[in-house]
Amino acid sequence: MENILLLAHTEADGSLGKPGLEALATALSLGGALTVGLVGASTQAAADQIAASGAARFLAVTGESFAQPRYATDAAAAEALCRAADCQIVLAPGTSRWARALPGVAYRLGGRVDTHATSLALANGAPAGSVPVVTRWFYRQRMEAVLSRTQRPWVVLLDPGCVAPWTGTAAAAAVEAVSVEPPATRTTVTGYRAPKSDEQTIRPDAKMLLVAGAGWTKKQADGAVHAAEAEQLILGFLRKAQASLGSSKSLVDQSGEGEAVLTCLTHMNQVGQTGSTPRHAKGLSTCCHGEEPHVVGWRFVNQRRAINLDAGCGWARGKADVLYVADAFEVMRRVNALLGA
Numbered sequence: 160m161e162n163i164l165l166l167a168h169t170e171a172d173g174s175l176g177k178p179g180l181e182a183l184a185t186a187l188s189l190g191g192a193l194t195v196g197l198v199g200a201s202t203q204a205a206a207d208q209i210a211a212s213g214a215a216r217f218l219a220v221t222g223e224s225f226a227q228p229r230y231a232t233d234a235a236a237a238e239a240l241c242r243a244a245d246c247q248i249v250l251a252p253g254t255s256r257w258a259r260a261l262p263g264v265a266y267r268l269g270g271r272v273d274t275h276a277t278s279l280a281l282a283n284g285a286p287a288g289s290v291p292v293v294t295r296w297f298y299r300q301r302m303e304a305v306l307s308r309t310q311r312p313w314v315v316l317l318d319p320g321c322v323a324p325w326t327g328t329a330a331a332a333a334v335e336a337v338s339v340e341p342p343a344t345r346t347t348v349t350g351y352r353a354p355k356s357d358e359q360t361i362r363p364d365a366k367m368l369l370v371a372g373a374g375w376t377k378k379q380a381d382g383a384v385h386a387a388e389a390e391q392l393i394l395g396f397l398r399k400a401q402a403s404l405g406s407s408k409s410l411v412d413q414s415g416e417g418e419a420v421l422t423c424l425t426h427m428n429q430v431g432q433t434g435s436t437p438r439h440a441k442g443l444s445t446c447c448h449g450e451e452p453h454v455v456g457w458r459f460v461n462q463r464r465a466i467n468l469d470a471g472c473g474w475a476r477g478k479a480d481v482l483y484v485a486d487a488f489e490v491m492r493r494v495n496a497l498l499g500a
């Protein structure tokens with residue numbers, strides 16, 4: 160097996176986040192000599208956190224200049240680590256920070272990059288001498304490809320949530336400092352701004368996804384719209400089940416069309432072809448028709464259920480494991496009461 164460099168950036172508290180630990184687990188599964196390259200304001204704690212993983216070498220670019228996510232500094236740090244480590248395979252978690260910087264680094268090194276990989280493994284799980292292959296989805300998770308490359312270094316960004324993170328006890332790691340002259344920057348990070356919403360509703364690690372469709376804001380049997388109650392039922396369920404909230408495109412688009420809206424939703428919640436593809440063990444769709452451009456975002460939701468008044472909706476056509484042909488207001492009132500009991 161070729162030598163592997165795991166590139167990871169530290170979190171604000173100096174630790175290594177879950178995506179980094181997942182990429183570490185993948186790197187270890189390949190069996191080559193592993194070098195870890197760390198970037199951050201301080202890196203010793205992160206190195207200690209994974210010292211017992213069996214990595215042969217720890218390299219680090221450390222300093223305040225490398226604390227914030229920023230293309231110029233991240234790319235300079237990653238390039239220096241890649242050159243110092245001199246490994247053929249460079250594996251990194253597909254965080255927004257690395258997704259922005261590492262394709263440019265692969266270009267600088269004359270290598271190639273693959274993003275949104277869901278695994279990196281030896282072909283056919285074969286032993287020594289076999290080539291590593293990447294799996295990734297194309298055309299909005301409709302087709303899965305297995306591919307390999309001959310160019311080196313081969314930089315692979317592994318999507319978070321695909322493998323169990325590495326766990327182990329902390330120990331003392333010997334870290335080799337790699338010095339990098341911080342490049343001139345024009346970008347200053349002044350803080351983080353979360354999407355406008357009165358509470359955090361997107362929980363990627365939740366076991367359960369609740370999807371709200373446009374039906375919640377449509378006229379109901381009594382001829383009236385009940386958006387306020389809809390919001391209260393949805394948020395009540397989220398709190399009780401600690402679920403994540405997804406939406407159909409129609410519902411989140413309504414804010415721009417002057418129709419009744421649910422204030423707990425933004426375009427960040429949109430699931431589907433032009434939205435997200437979250438990974439949850441279970442999903443419950445409510446008041447959503449289940450059209451293909453929406454359901455394609457459910458590719459990685461293992462067990463799917465839907466509540467719709469229409470027995471002929473999209474979910475009934477092989478897209479859900481269970482369809483409750485019922486009024487979602489009534490069902491969710493009852494579910495929330497049961498959860499509260």
Ligand SMILES: Cc1cc2nc3c(=O)[nH]c(=O)nc-3n(C[C@H](O)[C@H](O)[C@H](O)COP(=O)(O)OP(=O)(O)OC[C@H]3O[C@@H](n4cnc5c(N)ncnc54)[C@H](O)[C@@H]3O)c2cc1C
Pocket residue numbers: 371372373374375377379406407408409410429430431432433434435445446447448449450451452453456466467468469472485486487488
């Ligand atoms: C290029 C392209 C990309 C797209 N990308 C996306 C995407 O990323 N994500 C996405 O979601 N869509 C996407 N769409 C739009 C998609 O095709 C649908 O228009 C959209 O998903 C419909 O949203 P909906 O099911 O919430 O609304 P509607 O189609 O209006 O359905 C509302 C449903 O609510 C039900 N309902 C009403 N009241 C109740 C009640 N009391 N109880 C139970 N059920 C009730 C109705 O029976 C109906 O089935 C895309 C479309 C295109 C063309």
